[in-house]
Amino acid sequence: MSTIPIIDVFAGPGGLGEGFAGFQASKGFPFKILLSAEANHDAHSTLRLRAFQRALLTSGRDLSHLLGYYQGNHDEPYTQDTKGIWEEASQEALCLELGSTNGDKRLYKELESRLDASKPWVLIGGPPCQAYSIAGRVRNKGNADYVPSNDSRHFLYQEYLRIISEYRPSVFVMENVRGMLSCKIDGKLIAHQILEDLACAGDRCSLKSGQGYRIYSLVSSTYFEHGKDVSKVDTKEFVVKSEEYGVPQARHRVILLGVRNDIDVRPGRLSRRGGPFVEEVISDLPLLRSGFSREGDDCDKWHSHVATQLWDLASCAREAGMPELAEDLDEYGFMVQSNSLDRDAQEKRAGGLSTDLPPLLNEWLTGIWPEACFNHETRTHMASDLRRYAYAAVFARTYGRYPKGVDDFSLPGLAPAHENWTTGKFADRFRVQQEGRTATTITSHIAKDGHYYIHPDPSQCRSLTVREAARIQTFPDDYFFSGPRTSQYTQVGNAVPPYLARQIAEIVYDLLQQSN
Structure with missing residues (x-):
């Protein structure tokens, strides 16, 4: 199979995308990030730098100037010789807000011109979760004027859904907070609504055989598809406990794996492996x-x-x-x-x-500059x-x-x-x-x-420090976070652990190989 394009939306600093881009199969790196989209300027800057670093590695260029930039020795990450690669990285990592008129217009223009949706491709991303989180809902209860159905943040997943409906990825991976499972809008669980919408690719009325998606759990045999009674689905089966899969933190998140109905292959599951200790x-x-x-x-x-x-x-x-x-x-x-x-x-x-540490995790965390240490200030x-x-x-x-x-x-x-x-x-x-x-x-x-x-x-x-938090999140040591330190912490805290994402990428790769 040729390189599989990845579209990463609501990308944050790129944790989910890093897992896919960094997954190595027997014949090289099968996934390539075609586009990533993020609204926050600091997180976007982090995405762009990572895209640039990957491009330099792929092209065999010298990375010493970029290392100097990370260490504060240069004003720009590129040289005159690598400026063209920097501009290409800027086309990969887009700073735009999904759900806004201008943001949607730009994204769909890029998708139309750059994505060949007739070939296998994968959509990944985690729509913002503030409205679903337990803490966010507690804060909202203190606001007498707050009406959940009027909070557009509850429906940002529909921007994700629109991409699925328009371009029909072979597979999608959607991540969100566990609080989503208990969140209700007008008396209905938002998790059930999301499952129904994703399974039908956004259009129940015109759904034909083979058009929808089966939504799988990554940790159990549970799945949902159009025609099943969603009220009978135990949505807790979609929760992935990161510490049970090699990540050194108790991070519990909802992760949905969608497989297009014309792909008659059932995906594998994550293999249990205990997370290492903090020290x-x-x-x-x-x-x-x-x-x-x-x-x-x-x-x-x-x-x-x-x-x-x-x-x-x-x-x-x-x-x-x-x-x-x-x-x-x-x-x-x-x-x-x-x-x-x-x-x-x-x-x-x-x-x-x-x-x-397990050898694979040790290698994953070390990065390409074992002697360097970024974002490690107190x-x-x-x-x-x-x-x-x-x-x-x-x-x-x-x-x-x-x-x-x-x-x-x-x-x-x-x-x-x-x-x-x-x-x-x-x-x-x-x-x-x-x-x-x-x-x-x-x-x-x-x-x-x-x-x-x-x-x-x-x-x-x-x-x-930010670096220590990033280590616990399993970001490689050569992953540089842009912006003020407060923003760096926020980026790390909002991310999907890349080492967990790498394991998901392996499942997706095996599924596409079998379907091919």
């Missing part, structure tokens, strides 16, 4: 300290402050009858005092990724949060669980000045990503603060 995917990265957000950043001041906080907490723990915790707090106080950590680093420590934290972070990380190592709620944060100076702190609603406000476990879900909330993403090493006393 196995981030411990080789350079040790970094955080910074002060108000006191003025200074290396010596930071080390002195954190060590003093740990020793003070040790004294408080002894008085509270917690000798084991007190001993560990003391020990890490001396460790922080003796270390001399920077706030950013361009070089990795020797040794590379953990040898305990946030600044308030002095009070440094006390909490240091305490929480030591507590997790001492007791094998992260501290939770009022009782665990009872030592002086730990309870935050939050009016609802004692109600228990914010018991998880400070959460350590624990060693010996997979990480909790990396979400876009990581862009707001790092309280839920505290580094497991107490001596670093900080939240995760």
Whole structure:
């Protein structure tokens, strides 16, 4: 089979597309991203850079200038010699908003001129999920004027559906949050509506034999097709738990695999493989300290402050009858005092990724520049949060669980000045990503603060960097995220884990090979 075109819409920074583009079969890379579309300018910039890097690799060009750009040594990612390739990458990665008049017009113009829909091709993407998410719906309930059926975000999947109806891909992959399964519009589950619409390719009235789609689960035998009673479908069977498929985080998402009815092949399923632990995917990265957000950043001041906080907490723990915790707090106080950590680093420590990782994941994460380290700079934290972070990380190592709620944060100076702190609603406000476990879900909330993403090493006393979050999301180390750091965090949190997407790509490839 010749190269299979991929159209990636609502692409974000490209996690789903990276999995397909990076999947390697016995005869090379079978998938090629023909077009990707994203509305956010920073995420689009990330997409464009990745498209450029792939094109340079394919053409056999030297990538040293691009590496220098990633490291901040050049103003532009291209040279005069590679500017043409950059312009081609700009045609692949489009910055447009699906659902807008101008965005739709541009996308369909590009599809008409560049996509040969008579040959096998694949549509991928995840329509924005804010309206479906549990957190988003809670926020909407607080708005007395909010009417779900008037929220256009609920129906962005119809833009995805329109492409299916117009160009009839051989296969499509659609991803969304688990909250979609319980979301209702006018009393009807939106998940049932989506299944019915996708199965009929958007037009039940004119549906003829062979025209619709069968919608498969990637983890069970469940599927849906036109004519079945959608109310009998257990939509939870479409939920993929990433940690069960080699991804080091508990990320649960709805993933629908649509296969055109004239393709008489049933797709395979994801093969279970336990996700590695947090420390196995981030411990080789350079040790970094955080910074002060108000006191003025200074290396010596930071080390002195954190060590003093740990020793003070040790004294408080002894008085509270917690000798084991007190001993560990003391020990890490001396460790922080003796270390001399920077706030950013361009070089990795020797040794590379953990040898305990599966070889395929190790190779996937390493990237083409094993010596380089991008997007690995720390946030600044308030002095009070440094006390909490240091305490929480030591507590997790001492007791094998992260501290939770009022009782665990009872030592002086730990309870935050939050009016609802004692109600228990914010018991998880400070959460350590624990060693010996997979990480909790990396979400876009990581862009707001790092309280839920505290580094497991107490001596670093900080939240995760963008690179560490990207590692947990299984982005390769040579994947560069554009824009301000807050935007980089958001991009990572919104993405599909590329290593999971790579496994989906393998299923799609095998299906198309069999159908061919």
